[in-house]
Every structure is written in structure tokens, then in C-alpha cells.
Amino acid sequence: MKHFEGNIVTKLPQTGTSIFAVMSQLATEHNAVNLSQGFPDFPISDELIKLVDHFMNKGYNQYAPMPGVPELRKMLSQMFEKNHSAKYDPDKEITITAGATQAIYTAISAFISKGDEVVIFEPAYDSYAPSVTVNGGLVKYAQLQYPDYSINWDELPRMISSNTKMIIINSPHNPTGSVISEEDMKKLENLIRGRDIIVLSDEVYEHLIFDGKQHQSASRFPELASKSIVIGSFGKTFHTTGWKTGFVMAPENITAEFRKVHQFVVFAVNTPIQHAVAEYLKNPDNYISLGSFYQEKRDYFISAIKGSKFKPLPCNGTYFQLLDYSNISDEPEMEMATKLVKEHGIAAVPVSPFYRTQDNNCTLRFCFAKKESTLKEAAEILCRI
Numbered sequence: 001m002k003h004f005e006g007n008i009v010t011k012l013p014q015t016g017t018s019i020f021a022v023m024s025q026l027a028t029e030h031n032a033v034n035l036s037q038g039f040p041d042f043p044i045s046d047e048l049i050k051l052v053d054h055f056m057n058k059g060y061n062q063y064a065p066m067p068g069v070p071e072l073r074k075m076l077s078q079m080f081e082k083n084h085s086a087k088y089d090p091d092k093e094i095t096i097t098a099g100a101t102q103a104i105y106t107a108i109s110a111f112i113s114k115g116d117e118v119v120i121f122e123p124a125y126d127s128y129a130p131s132v133t134v135n136g137g138l139v140k141y142a143q144l145q146y147p148d149y150s151i152n153w154d155e156l157p158r159m160i161s162s163n164t165k166m167i168i169i170n171s172p173h174n175p176t177g178s179v180i181s182e183e184d185m186k187k188l189e190n191l192i193r194g195r196d197i198i199v200l201s202d203e204v205y206e207h208l209i210f211d212g213k214q215h216q217s218a219s220r221f222p223e224l225a226s227k228s229i230v231i232g233s234f235g236k237t238f239h240t241t242g243w244k245t246g247f248v249m250a251p252e253n254i255t256a257e258f259r260k261v262h263q264f265v266v267f268a269v270n271t272p273i274q275h276a277v278a279e280y281l282k283n284p285d286n287y288i289s290l291g292s293f294y295q296e297k298r299d300y301f302i303s304a305i306k307g308s309k310f311k312p313l314p315c316n317g318t319y320f321q322l323l324d325y326s327n328i329s330d331e332p333e334m335e336m337a338t339k340l341v342k343e344h345g346i347a348a349v350p351v352s353p354f355y356r357t358q359d360n361n362c363t364l365r366f367c368f369a370k371k372e373s374t375l376k377e378a379a380e381i382l383c384r385i
């Protein structure tokens with residue numbers, strides 16, 4: 001096709017293709033063991049597949065209601081009440097989205113206008129900053145403190161100004177696996193008291209938390225919950241990243257604004273999958289053991305690389321393990337990641353693209369949401385390097 005001859009003014013001059021797509025593509029090209037992009041390589045529940053099939057065959061194939069299938073919103077409301085003692089009205093405070101990515105974009109789009117400031121913690125998931133920029137907002141970067149990636153409470157208050165409209169938090173945290181404590185959440189609650197600031201709490205790894213830790217959902221803290229948009233994803237919870245189904249929980253007035261935009265971004269989300277997930281959520285066993293399931297995978301991966309030169313950093317949640325390679329090389333992370341794929345046949349994600357300044361801590365992210373045979377193969381390669 002002939003190129004457009006007019007002038008294209010990009011809204012995202014700094015943005016290229018996401019690092020997840022880049023590394024997965026490289027892994028495919030070099031037939032490498034792929035621990036880069038975060039997705040499971042094992043089969044999902046047969047029962048869940050049968051439920052989707054059932055609802056499709058029963059004729060649930062037309063548009064769902066704009067806010068989502070009522071049964072699913074009801075199940076989420078019950079789940080949050082049980083897990084966090086939080087009360088969300090399924091009709092007015094819960095919306096089903098096409099994955100967390102759409103939820104994040106829509107929430108930012110609904111509340112951020114030109115000149116508004118949004119505080120983001122680095123290293124940061126890749127969709128936050130571009131979503132702010134496209135909507136004319138300004139990103140203020142706070143730094144999580146290497147190597148435990150905790151919040152710097154001396155720095156954070158300095159990031160806030162009269163223009164701050166939103167703070168984005170993410171726990172359990174991608175890419176580092178750190179988790180926010182109860183004390184952190186209380187400090188955040190105190191920090192924004194009396195200010196017009198909304199907290200966007202990305203909780204897609206809510207059930208993937210280890211070593212007896214409790215997920216500190218923003219919904220657990222009534223004052224904070226009244227200013228928070230809590231975002232979840234069934235992609236993580238049910239190993240179904242390709243289904244792109246997620247949700248947003250927020251007070252009624254925030255939800256009303258969110259839905260104004262949501263209806264024009266996606267209108268409604270895949271109907272039979274919503275019904276199937278609602279049915280599947282009725283049995284808490286389908287998500288309650290997720291933490292121990294992934295903890296076993298983390299522990300297996302760490303023990304399998306014990307003899308290697310890679311050093312694991314603490315991982316309290318998510319399905320990502322950071323490994324420090326400073327015993328092997330001090331080259332930049334992107335170069336090291338590329339070399340691992342091309343010369344050793346293993347793909348990981350460099351952490352540097354999660355920083356605006358491409359910091360180099362000699363750390364790579366490995367996804368352990370994989371079959372034991374995949375993790376074994378990966379570990380054997382890593383032990384040889």
C-alpha cells in the first residue's frame with residue numbers, strides 16, 4: 001500500500017513495540033525456551049472450556065450488557081466481600097472489561113486531561129505511561145528501591161503537587177514480584193487524605209502471592225477504597241491470558257465516569273466467557289490454591305538454578321522471578337537478553353524497558369508460569385552459562 005502522504009503527528013514519539021512482543025518474537029525466531037512474555041504454557045481447566053462451550057451452545061452469543069453480565073458482577077462482589085470485607089454494588093460499582101489493559105486505559109482516559117499529573121512507580125508496567133501521555137497527562141516517576149523494590153516514602157510526598165490527579169500502584173508487582181504491605185497502604189491513605197487524587201490499583205496478580213503473605217487490595221481500606229479504581233484480570237487467575245477478560249471495582253460516582261468512556265472503547269465484553277467465568281467462580285477452590293500452585297513453581301525454578309551463576313532476587317508474588325547476572329557480565333540488560341536468546345536458546349525480559357531511563361541493574365525477568373519440563377529445560381541452560 002502506498003504511504004499516507006500527509007503529516008502524521010505522533011502522540012507517542014518515544015514508544016516502540018512492547019518488550020513482551022519483541023522478546024516473544026525473538027524467542028520464536030531462535031526456537032528458544034520462552035520465559036519472557038508472561039503467559040502459562042500448560043493447559044487451562046477442562047471444566048472452564050466446557051462451560052464456555054455450554055454457554056455458546058445455549059445461545060449466549062450476542063452483546064452482553066454494557067457493564068458486564070450481571071451473574072459475573074454478582075460473583076465478583078461476593079468474592080471481594082469474602083476476601084477483603086469490601087462491599088461493592090454489582091450494578092453500580094463493578095464493570096467487566098476486555099482485560100486489565102483496556103480497564104487501565106479507560107480509567108486513565110476517563111480521569112486524566114491535559115496537564116494532569118499521574119504518579120507512576122518505576123520499574124513500571126509498560127501500558128501506564130503511554131496511556132497517560134495519549135490523554136495529555138504528565139507522568140511523574142517515583143522510584144521503587146532496588147533490590148527489594150519497596151516504596152520510598154521520603155520521595156513519594158515530593159512527587160505530589162496540586163496537579164496530581166492519579167497515583168498508579170501495582171501489587172503484586174510486575175516485573176519485580178514485590179508486594180505492598182498493609183503499612184504501605186495506610187501510608188498511602190494518609191498521604192492523599194483531603195486531596196483530589198484517585199488511586200488506580202492494578203491488582204491483576206491478586207491471587208498470586210506467596211509465603212503466607214496477604215494481598216493488600218485497595219478495597220480492604222475503606223477510606224482508600226472510596227478513591228480507588230481496583231483492576232483485576234481473569235487472564236492471570238484462570239491461566240487464560242488470551243481471553244482478555246478483566247474487571248474494575250470502584251465507587252458509584254467513579255464507576256459512572258468510567259462507564260461513560262468504557263461504552264465507547266469496547267461497549268461490552270465477550271458474552272459466553274463472562275457466563276462461564278461467573279459459573280466457575282462459584283467454586284472458590286478454582287482460585288484459592290493459586291498462590292501455592294505458583295509458589296511451588298517459583299521454588300522449583302529457584303532450586304533448579306541453584307548451581308548457576310544467576311542470583312535470584314526476592315519474589316513474593318506474580319509469576320515472575322528476577323535473576324541478577326552480575327556474576328556473569330555487566331553488559332546492558334537488553335544486550336544480555338538478546339545474547340541469551342541467540343547464543344543460549346533461552347528468552348527472558350530485560351527490566352530496563354520498565355524504566356524511562358533504561359537503568360541497568362544487570363537483572364532479567366523470567367516467567368515461571370510454565371510446565372515443569374519447560375522450567376527444567378530453562379534451568380539446565382541457565383546452569384551452563
Ligand code: PMP
Pocket residue numbers: 038098099100101102125170173174202204232233234235241244245246
Ligand atoms: N497489569 C499488569 C501488571 C500486567 O502484568 C498485565 C498483563 N500481564 C496487565 C495489567 C494486563 O492484563 P490483561 O492481559 O488482562 O490485559
Ligand code: GLN
Pocket residue numbers: 018020021036037038039174
Ligand atoms: N503482562 C504480560 C507480561 O508482563 C504481557 C502482556 C503483553 O504482552 N502485553 O509479560
